Amino acid sequence: MPAKEARMFSPMDFTTQELVLRDSVIASLNSSQSLHQVLETTRAPLLEFVQADAVALCLMHVEPFDFQWLVPGPRVPILDGYAELAQHDFLRAPILARPNVPIRDTQLLSRDEYERTLIYQRSRELDPCLEHIMAVLLPIRPGFVGALAFYRNLRRPFTSQSATALSSLNTHLMNTVRNCGDIQTTATGAHLLEQLYRRPDTAFVVVEPPHREVLRSPHAAFLLERWFAPSDIHASGLPLPLKERLDALVAMTPDARLDKTLWVSLHADGYRLVRFIELPALEGPRKWALLLHEIPISIPLPEEMKRKLTSRQVTIAMCLLRNWTNEQIAGELGLSLHTVKTHVRDLFDRLGIDGRADLLYQAARLNKPV
Incomplete structure (x- = not known):
């Protein structure tokens, strides 16, 4: 079922107390830039709102399949061995087919069928027993999804109201997982860039076309001053040959850029090379990194x-x-x-x-x- 078949939020579906609790969940989802911290903070109001005993988030790459479980609060022991159970997870295929739609075990299996599943049998061995399960798929980006699973330890099936409560949070949950992931990726890139910047042999310039220079490492400043005369420098601060190559690359399609992202200048003391790399960006203009190298000539x-x-x-x-x-x-x-x-x-x-x-x-x- 397409994602659009998920129910939209309507205040009429909830009591005043439930709406207050829902607002508390949303506030918790926006409480941190760390997904682990967000899950810990959100756990209590989320479980109360959805009426569940435990919750876990599975971050999955679809092709090839791999996963990571994040479990706020007490462990859910069966998830430690999920790799052996993944092929027996009767909820995985249904939620992948119906993103943003909460699905309950009772919608798929009779009680006898559920108790014969490997997941139920294994949970009885490990304790606590997962008497009921509800899950929803959160599309994060192409090929990468989040599966949010809720568990009940008593024989009290999840109701349609629990599904409605979960459905009302879908957009907030998706945005939280996506934003926390993006922030972590950006922080990792920034840390790597800082470490590279501090290395004395690293030479790079980061430019936001057409003219704004964002960052220049000390060794890049040294090389550019040695490589180019003052008359070679464009008003932007970049040497004209590099500025012209960057302008040309920005105007090209990705296919047209092949074999053109490396600028090479041969001198008596060796090669002077500049590799042009377009940096990813979530929005706005893309920045470019210019990596500078010198290659001596032995013979x-x-x-x-x-x-x-x-x-x-x-x-x-x-x-x-x-x-x-x-x-x-x-x-x-x-x-x-x-x-x-x-x-x-x-x-x-x-x-x-x-x-x-x-x-x-x-x-x-x-x-x-x-």
Whole structure:
């Protein structure tokens, strides 16, 4: 059943006391940015409002299937071994088919059928016995969902009023799980960025197109000052070659950007590379990170060899002289492994050499002073 078949909230479905309790649940759902803390704070009013003895939230990736149970309050022992029971969970398929619709065990099975399920039998062994279960699926984002399960330890089935109470909270529950997850992801990214920023060898610039620079690491400032003359600097603070490449990438489709996200400049002391990475954003303009690298050249590529090669082959030949593998070259230059292998084969043919060792030997011989 589609999500739209879930009942909309109507104050007429509740008494004044129940509405006050519902408001308490909603306030608790907004009490913290930590999902664990939110569940602990919300547990008591939520259980009272839905009329249940225990609650648990299962965060699930649908394909491939994996899960994590969050249980506020006392443990629900059967969930510790849920991996063995997942294929026997008679509620999982129905709630996946009907997101936002609370489903009760009594809607699916007779009492005799329920008592023969592995979940019921195992709960009797572990205690407390799960005499009744109600669950609802909360769509969080594509491929990722939350399943909120409620349990009763006495033979008192969940009623339609309990389902109505749960249904009235669906939007608030979804938003809480989604927002807490987004905040955690952002906090993790911010922490990682801070750690990278503090490393003396890390060079990056974060830009919000078209002109606003958000962050520049100290080593990036050092490299850019050494790489570019003051006349090369755009009013935004970025060097013109990098600003022009960023403007071009922003205007391209993702497919058109392939093989164009790496800027390479060859100098006597080595390579100067800048990789352009579009950062994810929940809303608003997307920022871009510019990662700066310097790659020294141990054995210079002789001019005699350069004249026989294309510019791309020159770049790859210099990587070979640093004893890089094809995989390393592909990763650094943003090329496919197949493309790198093709370039390596072609440049060997153009130079008339038979392999990497011969390339190093011939380059060293040609570079030897007369």
